[in-house]
Amino acid sequence: MTDQNNDTRYRRQIILPGFGDKAQQQLLNVRVLVIGAGGLGCPALQYLVAAGVGTIGIVDDDIVSLSNLHRQVLYSVNDIGLSKVIVAEKVLKALNPETNIISYNERLTVDNALLIIKSFDIVLDGTDNFATRYLVNDACVLLGKSLVYAAISRYEGQVAVFNVKTKENERAVNYRDLFPTIPEEGIVQNCAEAGVLGVLAGIIGSMQANEAIKLISGIGKPLIGSIINYNSLTNELHEFCITPHTDAEMMMPKNEAAFKQTDYFSACVKDENNLIISKDIFEKFRLLNDVLIIDVREKNELPPITEFNHLQIPLSELQRSIPDIPADIIICICQTGKRSGVAAQLLFDTFGNTKKIHSLTGGILAWKER
């Protein structure tokens, strides 16, 4: 690395009024963690690496699939089936070889989150499910880390900056001041179910990178304690001011020990009829006769299941109509266990106790790690 190279590389931003070598050095010194290398993570990572952030962590345990490519622009057709963090690291290192990239090819859980997040200064939430979003938020609050949040759905996106204190006598607002309780599964659709405009991910992920750069360098006005909603169809942008919510502190784990005991994934799922089964029980069930396993993911979601016979019926189809199913035992599976929980409940509503109906906890991703 030469100073001359960097001067050339970053010259056009260094000469900006208010930026200068000082801001460039701040970018070089900071450690940013991007959780999720998907729709939001891809553009955020590209622009943070390009801008000269010195150390970047990437957390994702997913692999590249064809349906990602309309919005996850770090990847190509040659990468289908490969780990996202491995591909991302390669592409980003080619963009800026000076960036120190730390890849975590794993899912964020209560067991690893505090350790991983602790060594970074700023966190970007580019995840795609509520359980992880709340986990990340709570971990950041416990560890005192700034959190740049963003989320997208269909044609709209949200961006906010959480956990940055601005007033002496008032605590910093976090995601729980906006939505204190994890929403129940099936009520709010994810991208596979609702759809999302690819370029929206680019716009919102870039806005996330912008907020991070503002926080790091001190330029401009970061969205501290505010959330914006952007509509890509109309270009309407609305900004809302968030104040501390009385329920927020109550809903969060109080300390690291309590955090490690929190089950964020079950918190999303009401299992009144005891439909959810563990991996071990699933193993026992699938060896029985007259068991039908239904994969309720959208067609072409990876990884494919080759280990056992199953039927593919997307949840979206089940929600329209339930087919005649002769099997006595039905086990629903999906990527992480959320959609299969909703599917199992739908089937239970139809068949009641005339059949044994279950959903595999943790889904295919957890099962493949057994």
Add this chain to the structure above:
Amino acid sequence: MKINIIFFGQLSEITGTKNISLEDMADTKALNLLLHSTYPLLKDQPYRIAVNNQLVSEDVLFDEDCTVALLPPFSGG
């Protein structure tokens, strides 16, 4: 009071509209009652209310011609 409501995200699909104006709305409590009876599916949806770009958590009285936004959580990424 006359109020102008904006529905964000999934809420605009549930109500079938992005914006509506209502007359004779006194406060957020009355608004929620009316919205839930007009659009029953809203009852199961989590959302926050913002009045003139400020999120509110308790019952708030409306000023004439204020803007009321209903914000749902998004999870996609």
